[in-house]
Amino acid sequence: MDRVITHIRQMIEYLLMFSLLMMVVINFADVTGRHLFNHPIFGIQDLTEHLMAVVVFCGLPLVTMAGTHLTVDLFDKLTQSSGMRWWKQVITLLMTVILCLISWTFLQSALEAHSIADVSPELRLPRAPLYLLMACSAVLSALGLLYISYYPSAKAQANLPSSSGGEL
Template sequence: MHATAWALRRAVETVMAVFLMAMVALTFADVIGRRLFAAPIYGAHDITEHLMALVVFCGLPLVTAAGAHLTIDLLDRLVAQRWMGWWRALTAVLVVGLLALLAWLFVRHGLNAGRISEVSQALRVPREPLYLFMAASFALSTLAAAAIALTGPMTDPEDTHEEDPL
């Protein structure tokens, strides 16, 4: 199971890197085309908008699996105490539930977008696959949140460097 989780993580990281590189290349080409040749790339805004969503939603399961979501450490000393285990368990259940709810809502929204043929403005790119990708991202995040609730955050076995005390 652990090896499968790491293979999945590497696959998601690779897909995210490809989307990010495509977004950078498109933006670079669009700026060069606009500035030097007065010919911007038609639909670059639409494509960039979709790529940005893909990058963000590729990152969501990675951040969830690492337990790296933003947190407020104001009450960490209190919550870390043994008798507050119920609170940590309740929080984990709520996070898993909310992520699952969001996955379900995005599936519904994606199917609805397909039913009404929702498309982007300039290029008329169908939105259904994007919404379903977001749903899949939330579903993976749900699984990751459930896994870290049971086992703790995923730490990279290859990450053996010590933190610099400075």
């Protein structure tokens, strides 16, 4: 199980790194072409938009598995007590449901975009695969959250902090 999760995590990391590298390269080429040759790259907005979505939604399961989402630690002392362990379970289940709803919404968007052949304005890139990637990312995030919350060795393997950080 751990090998599969490590392999999936590495694939997501490589896709994220490649997408980020491509964003840097095409934007550098666009700025260079615009300023030196007075000729920008056609469709740079479409490419940047799609690559930015890939970067953000590749980062979502990675951040979830690492347990590094932005948190507010105002009530950490209260919620870390032994009598409030149920609260962490409720929050985990609520976050899982929300991630599944996000995935469902993007899946519906992917099906609709496929049925109407929705494409980007300049390069005519199909939007359905991008929405499907977003839906898969949200599902992986939900599964990753359940994995680090309920699989005993996952928290130690991910080096998760016991609290969200700062104390008030």
